[in-house]
Amino acid sequence: MKKLISLFAILAMVFSMQSCINSGDTPDATQTIALKGYNHIHEPAKVDAPLRNKAAKYEMDINLSQMTMTLKATGAIESDGEEISLVFNNIALKYDQTNGGFSFSLPEATPVASDGNNYKVTDLNGSIAAYALSNSATSSMVTAITVLQISYTVNDKYDIFATLQTSTSATPEIYYTNCSTTTSAEGIAPFTTTVTTYLVNFITSTKANVTIVSAQFAQRMPQMTMVFPNVDVDMTASGYVFKADELIPKISDTPMPNYKVTNFRMETSSKGAVASVAFNCNIKGLNYSVAAMGKLLPSVKQNSEK
Template sequence: MKVKYFIPMAVLAMSLSSCLDNDNDNEPSSTQSWTYGDCFNVVTTTNEQGYKITKEPRYNFALSIKGAEAKMKISMSNIRLGDDIALSSFDLPALTATQEAVDKPITIVARDVVPENQATSGVIFDNIEVQILNRVIQNGMSGQWTASYVYKIRFSVNGKYNVTVFPLTTLLYGTTTSTPVDGGQPYMSTDTRYAIVMDLTDTANPVANLDITGAKFLAAMPALDMTFPKIPVSFVGNALQLTAANLIPQIKTGSTVTPYPNFPISDLNLGVTPVSGGSLNFNCVANTHGTFTVNSVLAPLSPSTPKTDN
């Protein structure tokens, strides 16, 4: 599986970097819209400890570009913040969008935004930050390219509620370095893919599976598909964290999943922020290969794939 940049709105970066300054009605224009629903909200309340998870929010985006100006309209539904704001929908006015380059996210940052559909309700978005990174992923079996957008959404409401949005499945690519504890030669790979698959059955105690495709931590180790199951999840700021003192990985062969006690994992720590990426660290005892540490720099785009905008 490979990833490349595929930016249908690449014209945004070019338009916003131009010096056009006129009101010509004949200026080229374009629009794009998409929906983000495979996600959940993490809500914190000012002056209160802890957080709560709310499921099945829905975010709709409509980007319009005319000449050198880009505007984004954002609507959201099924938003649960507290007893005073529950199951609400918000339609925000058009906000300015920017994009530094075709391989960078479309970005919206705004303050003191009043929803158009709740102008008299007293609801104010103190601040909102949205980033949308457009990418396509190539399936290694079929060779087909499929759009897979990466979203970062954070906002606060009425000086009370703070919301960070996370995907149900986070797909990441790693520059992974394995170092033997006995001082042997480190091994590095850029081919391993990681997927964090959330399980929100118990929103008070969320867990996630860490699926690893093409895991190869030693030169003598065959590439394996692994799952690190049911890792406890926590949230700190805009980051999702997985932490486990000890676990037994599972090896996937076709539809068969088998525990693999010959590769016990310890001291696993993963921290990731939507769009920005993060890091993964753990220790492993690899049967006859000794003990080694694994450190991976995680990113939403593959480090081994050439950049392209078409």
């Protein structure tokens, strides 16, 4: 089950229990959200400059009473090998009816930098959303996932974007939950499902595990969770490519060589908001082709799926 929920409502509930009283005795509702992930860094002025995938952390102090946010971004730039934190104060938040969360924008800003230098930041744009995700197909327990999408330019030189979300593991994750997957094979009618979803778990900046949740490639196939381990991470101008020429999937931590996967490729675009997946799997001499498209957030009407 994937349900888009109002971040505004979630924070309001939290604030009702954890309000801070300011010096004027007026409730001042604030909440901190910290997310870890990777910054996608590009120097467009340098034709031969490599794309960089750099560990990042974003801390958001949201004031619902004032509809403002203080944002601390770490991992975008460094000086003499030291990571620099940039703090943006009093960013105005707007309620976003599309995803039930917030959006924000700054055409130009000079954040407070941890090294005391001045950095020019332009075209800062972002959104914060949340959704509920069931822990399993048979469980009534759900996990609240917060998603931050952000992009900006530093010193007219570095174009940066990041897609970060609440991680259920020790390493950063990106979950594509609004998906359609079609499996086809010669002589068999194609099978399409919207239940299967895709989770990318970054091991390092160059390696990742891709987990297929509720994998189902035929009508009578029971849903299962499959892990495609240790795939390569490449970068494009608008996202990432996770790929492997061949791999042995794992089910319940057990390698399954009889289900060897070839030509695996998962590509994200639109700054991480959209993903496409394709791979082949030969089972008992029959070659299956799997193709999927997914989005970062559930659609507004996609309240639940079974």
